[in-house]
Amino acid sequence: MLTISIKLTIIVVKMTPDSAFEILYAPLVREHLGAIEQKYYSVIREAIEEHLSYEPDRNTRNRKPLKRPIQNGTQWELRCGPNNRFRIFYKAVRERREVVILAIGEKQGSRLMLGGEEVVL
Numbered sequence: 001m002l003t004i005s006i007k008l009t010i011i012v013v014k015m016t017p018d019s020a021f022e023i024l025y026a027p028l029v030r031e032h033l034g035a036i037e038q039k040y041y042s043v044i045r046e047a048i049e050e051h052l053s054y055e056p057d058r059n060t061r062n063r064k065p066l067k068r069p070i071q072n073g074t075q076w077e078l079r080c081g082p083n084n085r086f087r088i089f090y091k092a093v094r095e096r097r098e099v100v101i102l103a104i105g106e107k108q109g110s111r112l113m114l115g116g117e118e119v120v121l
Contacts, residue, residue, distance in 0.1 A: 047080035056092040076111035
């Protein structure tokens with residue numbers, strides 16, 4: 001009679017994410033938020049925390065690099081909110097583990113409004 005013994009070794013690898021990126025806001029963002037209904041602030045804040053804290057420079061369905069910066073070195077756009085109506089424009093500085101929010105706007109049809117003023121894309 002042949003007896004086969006199998007020894008199983010389970011290796012558990014605990015993966016920890018890279019340290020989170022610090023989220024910084026340009027002073028102008030306060031003005032941009034003033035033109036957006038306050039009831040949407042939590043939606044915008046949650047989207048920023050969820051999508052930009054880790055790997056902010058990874059292309060996803062709602063996060064895309066811009067073909068042309070709209071202002072101040074903006075590199076990326078995050079879409080969020082009902083019907084993706086809000087646009088968060090930012091740049092990621094990987095070396096310093098920072099995300100700088102440069103503008104927050106609202107898409108109204110084919111128009112983008114920043115601080116109540118239309119921006120041409």
